[in-house]
Amino acid sequence: MTAWRRAAALARKDLLLEWRGRETITAMAGLALLVVLLLGFVLGAEAARAPAILWVALLLAATLGVSRWTQAEVEQQALETLLLYPGSREHIYWGKWGALTLLLTVLLGLLLAAIGLLFNVDLWARFPLLLGAGLLGIAGLSAVGTLFAALLIPVRGRELLMPLLLLPVELPVLLGGVRLTEAILTGSPGGGLWLGVLAVFDILFLLVAPVLYTVVLEEA
Amino acid sequence: MRLLLTLVGAATAVLLAAGLYFGLVASPPDAFQGDYVRIMYVHVPSAFAAYLAAGTVFVASLLYLWRGRALYDHVAHSATELATLFTGLALAGGMIWGKPVWGTWWAWDARLVTTAMLFLIFAGALMVRELVEDRQRGARLAAVVGIIGALDVPLIHYSVVWFRTLHQAPSITRGEIKMAPPMVAALLVNLLAFAALYLYLLLQRVRLERLEAARSAGIEP
Amino acid sequence: MGLRTEGLSRRFYLQDALRDVTLTLPAGSVMLVVGPNGAGKTTLLRILATALRPTAGRASVFGHDLVRAADRVRQITAFVGTAHGMYEGLTAAENLAFAAAMSGRPDRSADALARVGLAAAAGARVRTFSHGMKRRLALARAWLLAPQMLLLDDAFSGLDADGARLVDALVGEVTSAGGCAVLATHQWERGLHLAHVVVGLCRGRLVEVSAAAQVSAPRLSALAGGWI
Numbered sequence: 001m002t003a004w005r006r007a008a009a010l011a012r013k014d015l016l017l018e019w020r021g022r023e024t025i026t027a028m029a030g031l032a033l034l035v036v037l038l039l040g041f042v043l044g045a046e047a048a049r050a051p052a053i054l055w056v057a058l059l060l061a062a063t064l065g066v067s068r069w070t071q072a073e074v075e076q077q078a079l080e081t082l083l084l085y086p087g088s089r090e091h092i093y094w095g096k097w098g099a100l101t102l103l104l105t106v107l108l109g110l111l112l113a114a115i116g117l118l119f120n121v122d123l124w125a126r127f128p129l130l131l132g133a134g135l136l137g138i139a140g141l142s143a144v145g146t147l148f149a150a151l152l153i154p155v156r157g158r159e160l161l162m163p164l165l166l167l168p169v170e171l172p173v174l175l176g177g178v179r180l181t182e183a184i185l186t187g188s189p190g191g192g193l194w195l196g197v198l199a200v201f202d203i204l205f206l207l208v209a210p211v212l213y214t215v216v217l218e219e220a
Numbered sequence: 221m222r223l224l225l226t227l228v229g230a231a232t233a234v235l236l237a238a239g240l241y242f243g244l245v246a247s248p249p250d251a252f253q254g255d256y257v258r259i260m261y262v263h264v265p266s267a268f269a270a271y272l273a274a275g276t277v278f279v280a281s282l283l284y285l286w287r288g289r290a291l292y293d294h295v296a297h298s299a300t301e302l303a304t305l306f307t308g309l310a311l312a313g314g315m316i317w318g319k320p321v322w323g324t325w326w327a328w329d330a331r332l333v334t335t336a337m338l339f340l341i342f343a344g345a346l347m348v349r350e351l352v353e354d355r356q357r358g359a360r361l362a363a364v365v366g367i368i369g370a371l372d373v374p375l376i377h378y379s380v381v382w383f384r385t386l387h388q389a390p391s392i393t394r395g396e397i398k399m400a401p402p403m404v405a406a407l408l409v410n411l412l413a414f415a416a417l418y419l420y421l422l423l424q425r426v427r428l429e430r431l432e433a434a435r436s437a438g439i440e441p
Numbered sequence: 442m443g444l445r446t447e448g449l450s451r452r453f454y455l456q457d458a459l460r461d462v463t464l465t466l467p468a469g470s471v472m473l474v475v476g477p478n479g480a481g482k483t484t485l486l487r488i489l490a491t492a493l494r495p496t497a498g499r500a501s502v503f504g505h506d507l508v509r510a511a512d513r514v515r516q517i518t519a520f521v522g523t524a525h526g527m528y529e530g531l532t533a534a535e536n537l538a539f540a541a542a543m544s545g546r547p548d549r550s551a552d553a554l555a556r557v558g559l560a561a562a563a564g565a566r567v568r569t570f571s572h573g574m575k576r577r578l579a580l581a582r583a584w585l586l587a588p589q590m591l592l593l594d595d596a597f598s599g600l601d602a603d604g605a606r607l608v609d610a611l612v613g614e615v616t617s618a619g620g621c622a623v624l625a626t627h628q629w630e631r632g633l634h635l636a637h638v639v640v641g642l643c644r645g646r647l648v649e650v651s652a653a654a655q656v657s658a659p660r661l662s663a664l665a666g667g668w669i
Contacts, residue, residue: 002545009542017530080492081526085543086515151361156351165344168337169372172379197379204371212364215285
């Protein structure tokens with residue numbers, strides 16, 4: 001089916017370009033690690049703080065990486081060419097969302113390793129659950145991030161506007177992610193509720209964002 | 221349009237005067253907070269007006285993207301500005317209220333945090349509109365931001381509320397305010413007054429936008 | 442009718458890039474668009490490619506309206522702009538494979554590269570290509586898209602005699618299959634033998650629409666230089 005072919009080709013292209021340069025992941029990982037180190041040092045590296053620091057680092061790094069994700073197209077003036085292929089722009093959305101989600105999952109893995117080491121928390125036992133929770137949050141991050149990355153292309157000062165727009169909108173992901181991670185690690189109650197919050201966020205924006213994406217990418 | 225404006229303006233003036241009367245004169249001070257509780261009669265209605273504005277932004281943005289009529293964009297733009305204004309007022313009111321009552325400027329109250337997030341989102345939507353060269357494109361992009369922001373409002377609200385209340389007792393709570401009937405009346409009157417104020421400002425702002433649009437269409441050769 | 446425009450105009454904020462352009466081009470023909478910088482050649486081509494919406498007027502490509510049937514137009518059009526539109530970090534072959542997937546065409550990237558003489562560079566990153574090679578790659582992409590409407594902006598830029606022959610071949614293939622081609626260029630000498638219709642633009646307005654055979658060389662020079 002053409003839609004799948006287009007989305008897959010786009011995701012593949014983005015990931016291939018990233019793999020060859022590895023600029024985005026390096027910048028994101030660097031920032032994330034820095035945030036973990038700074039917060040861990042300043043606040044104290046107790047295990048109880050780990051989920052919060054994990055998610056704050058993830059969110060800040062993702063906000064940084066999202067802008068760069070559409071940068072390549074803009075810089076190389078390939079955006080107009082991309083928009084002139086026949087077919088719905090929603091396919092472009094799905095391709096980019098998929099690639100960004102994968103990229104952020106790699107970041108998540110790195111972060112989990114870092115947190116496990118630096119905070120002396122045994123993550124390994126719960127790793128699949130933690131990864132699942134992370135993925136649930138990342139899906140939501142990517143859903144809105146992909147949309148905003150394209151939205152801000154013609155906007156002056158886009159690097160400055162991205163955190164201003166993305167972080168408030170993603171607040172439920174941050175809060176849900178932290179509480180869900182806590183529930184997984186310490187068995188505290190409420191995990192189901194926060195799972196629901198994240199799921200609702202994801203479903204809502206994965207339904208709405210692709211449609212709005214076609215509005216955002218009307219012209220190069 | 222003029223007639224509507226005059227009518228709404230008159231109603232707003234009357235309601236605001238009534239609200240002032242009820243808020244300052246005809247309602248009793250709170251048992252714990254004393255006269256400081258009267259700030260509630262401005263703070264809560266501001267937040268209410270902000271939510272009205274957010275709803276307007278949502279509907280107007282959707283209509284604009286769907287239908288393309290300039291009027292919808294004018295409404296969406298005006299409502300975004302008012303949303304930013306009223307969330308700012310609500311935040312300021314909340315902070316002014318908090319300082320004498322709890323001794324802090326910021327109470328990490330769920331609603332205050334939500335209001336702060338909304339303030340940033342709507343301010344962001346305004347900036348997106350301003351910082352794009354092609355005005356029409358800026359309007360469409362701002363509409364997208366408005367829609368996302370408005371959809372997010374309940375999610376932000378509930379996640380913030382549940383984050384605090386379900387996990388641990390927050391160190392500072394607003395506490396129950398026992399509302400005597402005159403206080404309820406005062407609050408209701410002011411809610412209505414602020415809703416009317418919002419409507420009045422919206423109509424004026426939309427009118428101004430239309431005049432500006434007509435003028436710049438005339439200027440272009 | 443391959444191409445039909447009526448009063449096509451495009452305004453950018455306060456500036457008219459294109460004003461009231463009305464043309465027709467029968468199927469199987471080639472149009473040469475001549476004019477100085479800023480005349481509106483690129484704007485015209487971008488509108489025909491559906492990259493830009495007109496602010497006034499209408500146009501249709503093989504019966505499909507540019508605005509209302511934009512997706513249909515995109516299915517049958519290939520636009521080669523002044524920017525090559527390739528990803529520098531990918532190889533030539535990967536760029537073409539991507540183009541094939543995105544446009545729903547079969548992946549004949551190897552064939553396409555062979556036709557433009559880039560078979561040896563298939564596995565090289567586009568970043569390493571010279572300007573001429575990038576132009577050829579862009580032509581390969583256009584060939585891959587098998588368009589009915591071929592739009593070449595600055596058609597002969599960066600191309601040597603061999604490259605110009607490639608343009609000839611591509612245009613020939615498209616028109617002999619019943620399609621149309623629109624070439625915008627300063628270098629009218631290179632494109633004249635291909636053209637059926639010559640169109641002159643100056644400051645967004647049409648200043649010439651003639652059969653190619655009826656336009657003299659001095660006239661063409663004047664049009665290209667903007668002295669009309």
